[in-house]
Amino acid sequence: MDLNQLTAHELLAKLNSQETSLKAVMDSLYARIHKVEPKVNAYIRRQELKDFTGNSTSGFLKGLPITIKDNICTEGISTECCSKILQGFRPPYDATVIKKLKESGATIFPIKANMDEFAFGSSTENSYFGVTHNPWNLDCVPGGSSGGSAAAVANDEAIWALGSDTGGSIRQPASFCGVVGLKPTYGRVSRFGLIAFASSLDQIGPITKDVQDAAILMGIICGHDSKDSTSVNQGTPNYTKSLHGDIKGLKIGIPKEYFVEGMDAEVKVIIEEAIEKLKTLGATTKQVSLPHTDYAVAVYYIIATAEASSNLARFDGVQYGYRAQSDNLIQMYKSTRAEGFGQEAKRRIILGTFALSHGYYDAYYLRALKVRTLIKQDFDKVFQDFDCIVTPTSPTSAFKIGERVQDPLKMYLSDIYTISVNLAGIPAISVPCGFTKKGLPVGLQIMAKPFDEEMLFRVAHAFEQNTDWHKIKPKI
Amino acid sequence: MKYQTVIGLEVHLQLNTKTKAFCGCSTDFGKAPNSNVCPVCLGFPGSLPVYNREALNSAIKLALAFGCQIQEHTKFDRKNYFYPDLPKNYQISQYDLPLSRNGYLDIHVQDQPKRIGITRVHLEEDAGKLIHEANESLVDFNRTGIPLLEIVSEPDLNSPQEAFDYLTSLKNIIGYLDVSDCDMEKGSLRCDANISLRLQGAKELGVKAELKNMNSFKGVKDALTFEVERQTQLLETGEQMVQETRLWDVEKGVTVAMRTKEGAKDYRYFPDPDLTVFIIDQSLISRIKKELPELPQEKVARFVKEYGLSEYDAKILTCTKKNAEFAEKCIQVYPGKDKKEIVNWLIGPLLSEANLRKIELYELKINIKELINLLGFVQRQEISYLSAKIVLNQLIDSQKSTHDLIREGNLQQISNTDALTQIIETVIQENAKSVSDFKAGKTNALMYLVGQVMKKSSGKANPKVVGELIKGRLS
Amino acid sequence: MSIDKETINHVAHLARIELQPNELEKLSGELHAILGFIDKLSNLNVEQVKPASHILPISNVLREDQPHISLFPQKALENAPSKKGNFFSVPKIIE
Incomplete structure (x- = not known):
C-alpha cells in the first residue's frame, strides 16, 4: 500500500517509529493528486499546489496534512466557499478548529476541498470551480456539500479532512463516497471561522477513512470556545476509549418513518443486513417512531434559508471578494450579488428572505421553529429508552451528475434522512455498510443523544471492525 | 392653540x-x-x-x-x-x-x-x-x-x-x-x-x-x-x-x-x-439595584430635608453628580447652622466664576477651607460682600490664603466713623438732588447715596455703618 | 400559500439581487413548487408549541470587558475591492 492510502493513525505509527517521513507522505499524496485530480476535481485552485513539504512539528500529529473544506477560514490561504463572490478572499485569521489542529501539529493542506457554493447543495454540482466526480463512478456526484472532502479521502488524495454539516453535508457525501463522516452535537465543535450557512444548524466535523481516525480528529477539534456563544462546555473526551468493540446489550431504535417509499430497494436490503450485523454483535433492536420526520425537510428549508439570507447579506462587494462596477451604490450591490452568487445561492437567499418577510414570518419562519421543537421532542422521547438510532444515511446511493440539478425540490429530498439530526442538534455518524450492484457505496447512519458522540464511535467502530467495507478502495 | x-x-x-x-x-x-x-x-x-x-x-x-x-x-x-x-x-x-x-x-x-x-x-x-x-x-x-x-x-x-x-x-x-x-x-x-x-x-x-x-x-x-x-x-x-x-x-x-x-x-x-x-x-x-447611586431626584429631596435647602437651590446644585458631590462637601464642611449661607455663595458667586471660566462648579480649583474663611470675614463684617467677591476671584487657582489676599488687597472693611465721614461729606455735596429726595421721604435715595460711598471707598466701606451715618447726618 | 412575481421582485430587491426576466420566470416556478411542498406544515396544530430558535439549553453567554489586539488597518483592508487610504471606498451615497 502506498502511504497516501493509509489512515492517519497508521501513518502516525509509522512517523513515530520513523519508519517513514512526512516528506514521503506528502510526496505520495502529491503523486496521487497529480494523477487523479484531472478526473475527480476534489480540490480547487490545484494550480496553486506548489512544492510543499509540510510543517514537521513536535505536536502529536507530526505535521500530518489535513484537507479543509473551502468554507473554513485558514489564515493566508484563500477561503472562498467555492463562490465567485468571495473570489480571492484570504482570511486574516484561522478558524478555531484550524488553530486547534495547528496546535496539535497538523499541516493545513495548502489547497482547499471543493464544495457546493456556500454549502448549498447535496451534490457538489453548485461549485464555482466545477463539479467533483465520485471516485467510485466518475459519472456520479460525490454527494454534498462536502463532496470535495469526501471524494479526496475516499480516493486517497487526502489522509483525512474536515467538512461541515448543516443538513447532511458531511454524512451524505461520506455515504456516497464510502468513508466515515461525523456531524457532532450542535455546540460541540466551535463554529468560529466556519463561514456560516445556517448558524443554528452548522457544525464542523471529520471525514475519515475509518472510525478510529474520526475519533482522533474529533478529540482535537471539539471543546468549548469562548469566541462562539453557541459553544458548549462539555470537556474534551478521549473518544478513542470508546473504540473497544463491545456493543452487547445496547438498545438500538429503528425509526419506521425512515423505511418508507422513496428508499432505494437495494439500499434497503443493505441497511437491513447491517442492522442484522449489529444484532449478531449483541445489540437489541426495536422499531421506534419519530412521528414528525415527514416535516423535517420543509422545516429545514425555511430555517436554513432564512438564516442563510441574513448570513450572506455581508457579501456585498464592500470589504472583500468580488465587486461589480457601478457608480450607484444600490446597483453595485445588486449586480455584485447577481453576478457573484450562483443559481442555488440566489434561490435560497430569495426563499429565505421571503420566509422572514413582513406578512409571511408567522406562517413560515415561526411555524417552522415550532415544528422544530416537535422534531426535537421526538428524539428526546426515543432516547429515553434507546442508546442510539440506526437509519440509512441516504435513500439512494450516489446519483448521476446532472440528474437532479434541474429540480431543486428533488435535490432537497436527497437529505431526507440527515436533516432531522441537524434540526434536533444531535450527533450522527455515517459508516460504510455495503455496495450496490453497480459498485456504489452505501452508508449506515447512527444517531445518539446530545453530547454522546462516544456512543456513535462505540457502535460505528464495532460495526466497522466486524465488516470490511471500509477497506475497499475505488479503482481509478 | x-x-x-x-x-x-x-x-x-x-x-x-x-x-x-x-x-x-x-x-x-x-x-x-x-x-x-x-x-x-x-x-x-x-x-x-x-x-x-x-x-x-x-x-x-x-x-x-x-x-x-x-x-x-x-x-x-x-x-x-x-x-x-x-x-x-x-x-x-x-x-x-x-x-x-x-x-x-x-x-x-x-x-x-x-x-x-x-x-x-x-x-x-x-x-x-x-x-x-x-x-x-x-x-x-x-x-x-x-x-x-x-x-x-x-x-x-x-x-x-x-x-x-x-x-x-x-x-x-x-x-x-x-x-x-x-x-x-x-x-x-x-x-x-x-x-x-x-x-x-x-x-x-x-x-x-x-x-x-x-x-x-x-x-x-x-x-x-x-x-x-x-x-x-x-x-x-x-x-x-x-x-x-x-x-x-x-x-x-x-x-x-x-x-x-x-x-x-x-x-x-x-x-x-x-x-x-x-x-x-x-x-x-x-x-x-444596590449599586445604583443616589439619583438627582433623591438627592434633591435629601438636600432639602437634611440641609434645609429650597428645592430650587437643591436642583441647581444636583444637576450633575460631580457638582452635587462638590456642593455637599462644601455644605458639610461649612460650620454654620444655616446652610443657606454657603449655598447662596455656591449658586451665586461660585457658579458665576465657573461660568466665566466655562467649567463646571466642581472643576473650580478652590480650597474649601479658605472659601469658608472668606464667608467668615463677611459675616464678621470685616470685609464687604463686594470685596469678598474680589477675593473669591483671586482665591481660585491660587495657593494663597483668604487672610493674605485681604491684606494684600487692603480690602478690610472700613467701619471707622472718621474715615467714612469724610467720604460721606463729599458724596452729599456732589449729590444734592438725591439728598433732597431723601429728605422728601424717598428711601431709594438713601440706597443710592450709600452706593456712591461704596464706590468711592472701592467697596471697602461697611454699608450698614455708612447708611446709619448718612441718616444721622441728614436728619 | 403561493408567491407572485411582484413579491419575488420585492424580495429580490430587499436581498439586493438583480433578477433577469428569465431568472424571475424560472424562480417563480421553482419557488411555487418548494412553497407548495412546505405548505404541509400548515397541517400541524402548533398553537401550544414553543418555537425552537435555539436547540441548546444554554443562556447568558457573555465575555468580560477585556480589550484584545485589533487588526492593523492594512490587514483589515487587505481584501478590499476598493479603498482610499485607510478607508473602504464605495460608490457615492446620495441621500
Missing part, C-alpha cells in the same frame, strides 16, 4: 465600556480609521459575536434608574438592511423581547411635574462612519459594534421645550450612572424625534415625521420648532401629509425630506442564532 404637538424621542446612547459590544476592540474615540477593528466587528465571514458583560450590566443599571421593568427573558434579533456602514448588512438589535420596558422620566412644565413614559430600553450595536467625498463615500468601521442603548419615549412630550427638558434631565441621570459620556458632539448620544400635530382634543395621532441628524439638544429643539411651524402650515392649507424621515439642516435651519433606506416592515427581524438568550434573574437585578 388650535393644534396639539405630539413628540416622542428615540435616544441612542453609546455605553462607555472599554471594548465593543461583541468583540474586544477598543471603543476609544478619534483613532486612525479602521484601526479599532477585527474580524468580528468587520463582520468578516466566519466571525461570531459574544456579548460584553459590562454592557449588559450598564444597560440594566440605566433601565433601573428610569424605573423600567427588566424583562426576565431577553434576546438579540437581527435587523436586516443593506447600508455600507453596516458590515454584516444586519444590525444586532432587539425586537420583541427588549431588555426592559415601562419606565419613566419626570420633567417640569411651568413648575408642575410631568411624567414622561419610557416605552423601552433595548440593546444594540453602533454602525460605522461614512464620509462623503466628491465621487465616492468612504467607510470607517471604528465605531461599528460599540454597544448602544436605544431609549424610546412614549409620545408624551407636547412641545419642543419639553423635548429639550426631557433630554437635559435624561442626560443628568445618565451622568449620575457613569455609563456613557453623553457627548452629542462626539456622537455618544444621538437623538431622533417623531413629531406630529393633531387638533386639540383629538384622539387619533396625526401623520408623523421622523427627524434625524440633530447634533445638539438645541438642534433637537430647533428642528422640532421648525417642524411644528411646517406641519401647522400644511394642516392649515389642507395639504396632504406623508409619513417620512426628515433631516435637520442646521445651517439653513430647516428639515428636508430624506430618501428612505428600507421601510420598517422590511427589516425582517428574527432571533440572532449566533447569540444565546439571556435570563436576567432577580439576584442580578437586586445586586445592580
Whole structure:
C-alpha cells in the first residue's frame, strides 16, 4: 500500500517509529493528486499546489496534512466557499478548529476541498470551480456539500479532512463516497471561522477513512470556545476509549418513518443486513417512531434559508471578494450579488428572505421553529429508552451528475434522512455498510443523544471492525 | 392653540465600556480609521459575536434608574438592511423581547411635574462612519459594534421645550450612572424625534415625521420648532401629509425630506442564532439595584430635608453628580447652622466664576477651607460682600490664603466713623438732588447715596455703618 | 400559500439581487413548487408549541470587558475591492 492510502493513525505509527517521513507522505499524496485530480476535481485552485513539504512539528500529529473544506477560514490561504463572490478572499485569521489542529501539529493542506457554493447543495454540482466526480463512478456526484472532502479521502488524495454539516453535508457525501463522516452535537465543535450557512444548524466535523481516525480528529477539534456563544462546555473526551468493540446489550431504535417509499430497494436490503450485523454483535433492536420526520425537510428549508439570507447579506462587494462596477451604490450591490452568487445561492437567499418577510414570518419562519421543537421532542422521547438510532444515511446511493440539478425540490429530498439530526442538534455518524450492484457505496447512519458522540464511535467502530467495507478502495 | 404637538424621542446612547459590544476592540474615540477593528466587528465571514458583560450590566443599571421593568427573558434579533456602514448588512438589535420596558422620566412644565413614559430600553450595536467625498463615500468601521442603548419615549412630550427638558434631565441621570459620556458632539448620544400635530382634543395621532441628524439638544429643539411651524402650515392649507424621515439642516435651519433606506416592515427581524438568550434573574437585578447611586431626584429631596435647602437651590446644585458631590462637601464642611449661607455663595458667586471660566462648579480649583474663611470675614463684617467677591476671584487657582489676599488687597472693611465721614461729606455735596429726595421721604435715595460711598471707598466701606451715618447726618 | 412575481421582485430587491426576466420566470416556478411542498406544515396544530430558535439549553453567554489586539488597518483592508487610504471606498451615497 502506498502511504497516501493509509489512515492517519497508521501513518502516525509509522512517523513515530520513523519508519517513514512526512516528506514521503506528502510526496505520495502529491503523486496521487497529480494523477487523479484531472478526473475527480476534489480540490480547487490545484494550480496553486506548489512544492510543499509540510510543517514537521513536535505536536502529536507530526505535521500530518489535513484537507479543509473551502468554507473554513485558514489564515493566508484563500477561503472562498467555492463562490465567485468571495473570489480571492484570504482570511486574516484561522478558524478555531484550524488553530486547534495547528496546535496539535497538523499541516493545513495548502489547497482547499471543493464544495457546493456556500454549502448549498447535496451534490457538489453548485461549485464555482466545477463539479467533483465520485471516485467510485466518475459519472456520479460525490454527494454534498462536502463532496470535495469526501471524494479526496475516499480516493486517497487526502489522509483525512474536515467538512461541515448543516443538513447532511458531511454524512451524505461520506455515504456516497464510502468513508466515515461525523456531524457532532450542535455546540460541540466551535463554529468560529466556519463561514456560516445556517448558524443554528452548522457544525464542523471529520471525514475519515475509518472510525478510529474520526475519533482522533474529533478529540482535537471539539471543546468549548469562548469566541462562539453557541459553544458548549462539555470537556474534551478521549473518544478513542470508546473504540473497544463491545456493543452487547445496547438498545438500538429503528425509526419506521425512515423505511418508507422513496428508499432505494437495494439500499434497503443493505441497511437491513447491517442492522442484522449489529444484532449478531449483541445489540437489541426495536422499531421506534419519530412521528414528525415527514416535516423535517420543509422545516429545514425555511430555517436554513432564512438564516442563510441574513448570513450572506455581508457579501456585498464592500470589504472583500468580488465587486461589480457601478457608480450607484444600490446597483453595485445588486449586480455584485447577481453576478457573484450562483443559481442555488440566489434561490435560497430569495426563499429565505421571503420566509422572514413582513406578512409571511408567522406562517413560515415561526411555524417552522415550532415544528422544530416537535422534531426535537421526538428524539428526546426515543432516547429515553434507546442508546442510539440506526437509519440509512441516504435513500439512494450516489446519483448521476446532472440528474437532479434541474429540480431543486428533488435535490432537497436527497437529505431526507440527515436533516432531522441537524434540526434536533444531535450527533450522527455515517459508516460504510455495503455496495450496490453497480459498485456504489452505501452508508449506515447512527444517531445518539446530545453530547454522546462516544456512543456513535462505540457502535460505528464495532460495526466497522466486524465488516470490511471500509477497506475497499475505488479503482481509478 | 388650535393644534396639539405630539413628540416622542428615540435616544441612542453609546455605553462607555472599554471594548465593543461583541468583540474586544477598543471603543476609544478619534483613532486612525479602521484601526479599532477585527474580524468580528468587520463582520468578516466566519466571525461570531459574544456579548460584553459590562454592557449588559450598564444597560440594566440605566433601565433601573428610569424605573423600567427588566424583562426576565431577553434576546438579540437581527435587523436586516443593506447600508455600507453596516458590515454584516444586519444590525444586532432587539425586537420583541427588549431588555426592559415601562419606565419613566419626570420633567417640569411651568413648575408642575410631568411624567414622561419610557416605552423601552433595548440593546444594540453602533454602525460605522461614512464620509462623503466628491465621487465616492468612504467607510470607517471604528465605531461599528460599540454597544448602544436605544431609549424610546412614549409620545408624551407636547412641545419642543419639553423635548429639550426631557433630554437635559435624561442626560443628568445618565451622568449620575457613569455609563456613557453623553457627548452629542462626539456622537455618544444621538437623538431622533417623531413629531406630529393633531387638533386639540383629538384622539387619533396625526401623520408623523421622523427627524434625524440633530447634533445638539438645541438642534433637537430647533428642528422640532421648525417642524411644528411646517406641519401647522400644511394642516392649515389642507395639504396632504406623508409619513417620512426628515433631516435637520442646521445651517439653513430647516428639515428636508430624506430618501428612505428600507421601510420598517422590511427589516425582517428574527432571533440572532449566533447569540444565546439571556435570563436576567432577580439576584442580578437586586445586586445592580444596590449599586445604583443616589439619583438627582433623591438627592434633591435629601438636600432639602437634611440641609434645609429650597428645592430650587437643591436642583441647581444636583444637576450633575460631580457638582452635587462638590456642593455637599462644601455644605458639610461649612460650620454654620444655616446652610443657606454657603449655598447662596455656591449658586451665586461660585457658579458665576465657573461660568466665566466655562467649567463646571466642581472643576473650580478652590480650597474649601479658605472659601469658608472668606464667608467668615463677611459675616464678621470685616470685609464687604463686594470685596469678598474680589477675593473669591483671586482665591481660585491660587495657593494663597483668604487672610493674605485681604491684606494684600487692603480690602478690610472700613467701619471707622472718621474715615467714612469724610467720604460721606463729599458724596452729599456732589449729590444734592438725591439728598433732597431723601429728605422728601424717598428711601431709594438713601440706597443710592450709600452706593456712591461704596464706590468711592472701592467697596471697602461697611454699608450698614455708612447708611446709619448718612441718616444721622441728614436728619 | 403561493408567491407572485411582484413579491419575488420585492424580495429580490430587499436581498439586493438583480433578477433577469428569465431568472424571475424560472424562480417563480421553482419557488411555487418548494412553497407548495412546505405548505404541509400548515397541517400541524402548533398553537401550544414553543418555537425552537435555539436547540441548546444554554443562556447568558457573555465575555468580560477585556480589550484584545485589533487588526492593523492594512490587514483589515487587505481584501478590499476598493479603498482610499485607510478607508473602504464605495460608490457615492446620495441621500
